[in-house]
Amino acid sequence: MAQLGKDSFSAGEKPMRVDDAVALLLARIPCVEGLESVSLFAAEGRVLAEALVAPIDLPRFDNSAVDGYAVRFGDLTPGAETILPVGSRVAAGHAPEPALESAAAVRIFTGASMPEGLDTIFMQEDCRLLEDGSVALPPGLTLGANRRLRGEDISAGDPALPKGRRLTPEDIGLAAALGVAHLPVRRRLRAAIFSTGDEVLSPGEPLRPAAIYDANRFLLHALLGRLGVEVDDLGVLADDPDIISRALHEAAATHDLVLTSGGVSVGEEDHVKKAIGAEDSLAFWRLAIKPGRPVAMGVIGGTPFVGLPGNPVAVFVTFVHVVRPLIAALLGAAFEPARRLAVTSSFKYKKKKGRREYVRVSLRDDATGDTIAEKYPVEGAAVLTSLTRTHGFVELAEDVERVAPGDKVAFVDYALLR
Structure with a gap:
């Protein structure tokens, strides 16, 4: 668990601006300890714990980007059609024959290694095969056309993926192309969630008068799951400050993050903010944001805690603008605000x-x-x-x-x- 001191934050009474709250979280929240090595098949969505340096050139050798004919550019007739004999053939995965001693074309296929000394490739649909087996090559092609150079994607020793990157399918494809089978990633976070309120019931329970079904825990569970967080659902807690305080402190002792919804405003029945003990601290409890002004963020027993509002749209808004950067900080991930x-x-x-x-x-x-x-x-x-x-x-x-x-x-x- 990420351990925070009581004085990691200090709460003010004035509503905090969203950007200031995010900057505070990213600056003060330490990364959790622990990493593991996972196969590429299990790496999507995980946070890279160590930078990946390319172990090989990509591509490993000069190769053809098309099916066609490889030639030496100096053998072409400037401004006119060139006719060359076809000296050999090379397919992907097969070593080319030794360099040609005289002017000739080599039949080549996509991905095949370039024969030594040849530097330009004509696409097969632009060429004409003649009855004697030679090939007619049109004028106008530039030196190096249709050739993929060794290391043009990335060179051995160059940075491939940065530490803190949340791995995408594209990242995993790059790692695989570099021959990397496993990646070191941050361990998964473990979060506890619960809702508060005497009026709140879980779906499936009989709906009594003046009660509502809880959407917030299920919304939070899904949002956390999208970020790869393991979630423990603690259900719905009654509006009792002692029950809420005990649940908060017990959850904080065994989790990396505790999230609640409801009970963080200033009403007589809003008990979550009051349940934070004297040994704990608040970073803020009001944000200059709508919807979602009442948001309590602080430290309980060294563990980050966020008390989200009671209305589900406000839960969604404050989750994506407070909890997302908080999770990024816990994972040592590079936080990227959504593009506008x-x-x-x-x-x-x-x-x-x-x-x-x-x-x-x-x-x-x-x-x-x-x-x-x-x-x-x-x-x-x-x-x-x-x-x-x-x-x-x-x-x-x-x-x-x-x-x-x-x-x-x-x-x-x-x-x-x-």
Whole structure:
């Protein structure tokens, strides 16, 4: 587990800006100890614990990018068709014959090693085979055409993948091409999650009056799973400060991260923030963000803890903007904020200055090919269909106060937040 001291953070009463909160997490959260070696088949989504240096050149030798005929460029007739005898044949995986002593072409196939002394390749569809077995080569080809040079992708000894990279299928393909069968990765994080509230029931339980089904734990479980985190579900806890405090401290003793939802506001029945003991600490408990202002982040028994809001849309928003960078820090991963795409607003909107807001929108293309963002008609932080029926968020920065139809706005796709 990542062990943090009580004084790793200090909480202020003023709502913290999102970027300041992320910078604080990335600066203060230590990486968990422990790594393991996994096969490439098990490496997707894991965080690389040590940089990968290319052990070989890629490609290992000059080779052909096409099926065709390899020649020595100096044997071609400038500005005119060249006719050459076909001296030999080389296929992929077979060593070429010794260099030709006289001007001749070599029949070559994609991926085959270039014969020594030859430097240019004609595509077979551009050539004519003659009755005597020679080949007619058209004019105009440049020196080195259709030849892949040794090491042009990456040279032996060069950096191939950086430490801290969350491995993608493309990364795994590169490692395989370099002959690497196993990669050192950070061990998986183990997180505990629970929801709070006397009104909250788990799906499948009889629905009593004034009760609701818990969406938050299941949303969090899925979001954590997408990031490769092992999750222990502690269920729903009653609105009892002693029960919540005991659960928080027991979970913190055996997990790398503890996440809760609900109970972090300032109401009389909001007990999560109060359950953090005198030996623990808070980094912040209010963010300048909408939806999702009440977010408690701190340290319990040396373990990071995040108390997320009670409404599911606010849980989603605060997870992707607080918990994602926190998990990156715990894994020693390079945190990459989601890229923004400039789109055109179809709606007008007014917001409070100094707070970052995330407006749920769908995208469409207009007749001119411009991408238009349309706001979901219901804005509430409890409206789950506002996530399932839209494509992403329009992010409105702290200094923005109004949006009008036709304004360019920053769009963040949900798919980039997972």
